[in-house]
Amino acid sequence: MDVMCDRTFVLPAMLWLLTCGGSAGCAASTSTDGAGLERGAAIFDAQCALCHGRDGRLGLSGAKDLTGSTLDRDQVVGVIMNGRGAMMAYGKVLTPEEVQAVADHVLALRAVR
Numbered sequence: 001m002d003v004m005c006d007r008t009f010v011l012p013a014m015l016w017l018l019t020c021g022g023s024a025g026c027a028a029s030t031s032t033d034g035a036g037l038e039r040g041a042a043i044f045d046a047q048c049a050l051c052h053g054r055d056g057r058l059g060l061s062g063a064k065d066l067t068g069s070t071l072d073r074d075q076v077v078g079v080i081m082n083g084r085g086a087m088m089a090y091g092k093v094l095t096p097e098e099v100q101a102v103a104d105h106v107l108a109l110r111a112v113r
């Protein structure tokens, strides 16, 4: 019976992650709490790691090393929303909550330098 318990926990969690992708009705979490940061990390790995790397340092096709970035939070949000240079704008791809969550993750990357 215990084996069943594990499965019934993991499956809904994964479904939540999948369905949470871009839907506006998803999750009321507004940044900075633990859940927001985890969500930001998931979005970053899916959308940003391609160029920036999971640790923010990859720097593919001219992408900035995010651990060395000196932008403040508003500027980070601005770059994510509007894009810059070779980086596309994510303002229409991510919900406002997702932009905040991923901005938190970008700022958190600096701490693990």
Ligand code: HEC
Residues within 6 Å of the ligand: 044, 047, 048, 049, 050, 051, 052, 060, 061, 062, 063, 064, 066, 068, 069, 070, 071, 076, 079, 080, 084, 085, 086, 087, 088, 090, 102, 103, 106
């Ligand atoms: C197609 C590759 C690519 C992807 C995907 C990408 N970026 Fe970028 N990013 C860049 C490039 C290139 C720059 C440098 C732009 C410039 O200044 O010309 C940059 C710059 C930035 C900066 C500014 C850093 C600084 O100090 O100036 C931030 C913040 C940033 N990206 C965050 C993100 C986030 C968050 C995502 C995911 C939502 C993301 N990027 C996805 C290529 C990418």
